[in-house]
Amino acid sequence: MRHARWIVPVAAVVVLLTGGAIYAERRDPAPEPAAGVDTGAAQPVVEGNRLVDARSGSRFxxxxxxxxxxxxxxxxxWGMSSLDTAGGGGAPDAEAAAIAKWGGNTVRLPLNQDCWLGTRGAPVSDQFEERTALDYRASVQEFVTALNRQGMVVVLDLHSRKRIGQPEFGNTAMPDSESLSFxxxxxxxxxxxxxxxxxAFNEPYSRYDAVDNLVFDLTWECWRDGGxxxxxxxxxTATAGQVTYPVHGMADVVGEIRDAGAAQPVLLGGLDYANDLSRWLEFAPEDDQLVAxxxxxxxxxxxxxxxWDAVLAPIADRVPVLTGxxxxxxxxxxxxxRYLTWxxxxxxxxxxxxxxxxxxDPMALVRTGLGTPTAYGVLARDYLSSAAARP
Structure with missing residues (x-):
């Protein structure tokens, strides 16, 4: 989401920067996807306008x-994530178990491009611990494994870039060349x-300057093809739009994922912070494993x-739609x-x-990481437990 409406807690602000860029070598030609292991969670694949669990063929x-x-x-x-302050080496498993108790089957994990790649001084170390991109990747992997063990699918999301020492974090408008490396x-x-x-990319958007003049108009053509x-x-951060970077489109991102041998479904959010899907069907890249x-x-x-009736329903007749x-x-x-009912x-x-x-943040679901719900959390928990009980 657009994060201007709440402040992320900062446990420590430090200036010691570490870590060089870490890039995986491009495989050419791309390897064949290996047979996946059974993690205990569903194995989603796209079939027509549905996601199905490859283990059973039932709708997911x-x-x-x-x-x-x-x-x-x-x-x-202040760490790789809030798991570092949750207490004890079993924090990922405890957190995953707490989420699973609510009845959900999927968890989306927003990730930081620079922390994963080790670019621009991220992840940030402090006087007690040096942190590297490999450490970050290991922390993500540990939590993914814990969530899978609890029977939950994980969505890995390219969400943000680094904002060292800042209480808020922001999103760039579209992928750049380093996003392809990510x-x-x-x-x-x-x-x-x-x-x-x-x-593929959290929330693509057009950009306005400080006096509300449009300085970057993200078109559907650029969304797909870049350029x-x-x-x-x-x-x-305020902008006049005078310093820019070359955008890479969703077709490039999907291509990188496929070239790396990954065949899993790829989510593509539309324009206006993924709220505008009006021309998604027209401009989606060619791929049979896409989710709107x-x-x-x-x-x-x-x-x-x-x-929703005019825009989302026709898409849902053609491809899977997920409210990310x-x-x-x-x-x-x-x-x-109202939206959940629809x-x-x-x-x-x-x-x-x-x-x-x-x-x-009024949208915080919990008061503690281990699942003490807010009023909103009660609504979400009741919905998820009810949905899980349906045949």
Whole structure:
């Protein structure tokens, strides 16, 4: 989501920067995908407009939560994620078990591109511990394994870049060349895990300057093919649009994932922070394992049943649709419940934003990492447990 509305807790701010860039070598020609191991979780594959569990052929509708921390903690200098402060070496297993108790079958993990690659001084070390990109990758792998053991599919999401020492973190508008290195590495590492899906880029968007003039108009052509130039500043930093970087499109990202030998489904969010899917079917790259990802918030334009009927329903007739993020300014005020009712009627799964203990964020689902729910958390827990009980 667009993160301007809450502050991420900073346990420590440090200036010691470590780690050189780590890049996986491009495989040419691409290897054949290896047979995946049984992780205990569903193994989603796209068949027509449905996700199915490859183990049984039955329909799989992802329902669960976004677990937030890997996208910012590693760049703020207080650990790889909040698991580092959860107490004890069993923190990933305990956290995974707490999520599983709510009844979800899927967890989306937002990741930080620079922390994974070891670029721009990320992950940040402190006076007690040197942290490297390999450490970050190992922490992600440990949690993915714990979630899979609890029977949950994991969505790995390219969410953010580093913002060292900053209490908030921002997102760039579209993938850059290093995003392709990120996906080459991620896909190579997880290509044999059939209980992992990939979310190509969190929330593509157009960009305005400080006086609301459009300085970067993200078109659907550029969304798919790249070739345009986006401001280098993230969406937490003012921009005049004068310094830019070359954008890579979703076709490039999907190509990198496939070239690395990964055959799993890939989520593609549309324009306007993944809230605009109006031309998704027209411009989606050629690939038979794509999922349309929609971010549903009451403060975005497509927030009515009229829009959902006009835009989402026709897509859901052709390809799987997943609500990659679901929330609201007041998540217990009725919007979330209305959307869930509509989504269920169209067999569209939803992942609640956000499983995190952020006291100032109305969309925080928990008061502690181990599952003490907020009022919104009670709503989410009741929905997920009810959905899990359905035949």
């Amino acid at each position: 509708i992802p329902r669960g939560v976004n677990w937030s921390s890997f996208e910012y903690a590693c760049a703020q200098g 996906w080459r590495s991620i896909a190579g590492e997880y290509r044999d895990n059939p209980s992992v899906m990939f979310d 345009c130039s986006a401001p280098v500043e993230d969406d937490q 990802s929609f971010h549903s918030y009451d403060f975005k334009k497509c927030s009515t049943a009229k829009c 993020e679901l929330g609201a300014d007041d998540p217990t005020g009725g919007y979330v419940t 989504a269920d009627s169209h067999d569209i799964g939803s992942l609640f934003w956000v499983w995190a203990d952020h006291p100032t």
